[in-house]
Amino acid sequence: MASKTETDLQAVKDYLDASMAPDPVRAASYVSPEFKCRFTGNREFDTPSGPTTFNAARYKWVKKRIERYDVVPGTDETIIYSLGYLYGEWPDGTPFDNNRYVDRFVVRDGLILNTDVWNDSAEWILDPSCART
Numbered sequence: 859m860a861s862k863t864e865t866d867l868q869a870v871k872d873y874l875d876a877s878m879a880p881d882p883v884r885a886a887s888y889v890s891p892e893f894k895c896r897f898t899g900n901r902e903f904d905t906p907s908g909p910t911t912f913n914a915a916r917y918k919w920v921k922k923r924i925e926r927y928d929v930v931p932g933t934d935e936t937i938i939y940s941l942g943y944l945y946g947e948w949p950d951g952t953p954f955d956n957n958r959y960v961d962r963f964v965v966r967d968g969l970i971l972n973t974d975v976w977n978d979s980a981e982w983i984l985d986p987s988c989a990r991t
Contacts, residue, residue, distance in 0.1 A: 866936035866965035867929055873906070873970055874940060874961070878921050880914075882907035890969040897975045909975065916979065920946035922959065935971070938963040944977055954989055957982060 860868070869888045876885035885906035895903040903909055913920055925942040944957035959977035963970050982989040 862967075863929060863931045863936055865968045867927060867938055869965055869968045869970060870927070870938045870940065870963050873963075874922065874924070877906060877910065880910045882910045885910075888968075888970055890966070890971050892971060894972040895975065896972070898977055898980060916949075918947040918949050918951060920944055935964050935966045938965060944979070948983075954982065957989070 873885050873888040876882070876888070882905070889906060893904060893906075895906070895909055897903060897909050897912060901908075901912065903912075921944070922940075923943045923945060924940055926940075928939040928941065930937040930939075940959075940961040940963070942959060943955065944959050945953075945955040947953050957978045959975070961976075962974040964972050978988070
């Protein structure tokens, strides 16, 4: 039988897999009814389709190369960080890679309560010379 922490981590992995498909309907099966996502630029969404729609306007396509998960077990909730790099294409078809990201999840009983998302995309859009491919 999986531990609470293992169950919570698997929920995050499955959510990210669905989000990158992108399949916001499947991603929604891993979030609680109280779900909140604070996305880059302090944009707030209450369903996984919010970030998916935002990403569709920002990128031609985007994926995550997950480097690691940092897990902080708690009594009631587990905090999980996903760290790695975004890669894909900007709307004009220009490829990008090595775009740092950090996602922070709060998970309880195998359901994601909230997530915070940070990455370098806005900086790279403002100053393309910052981007490394």
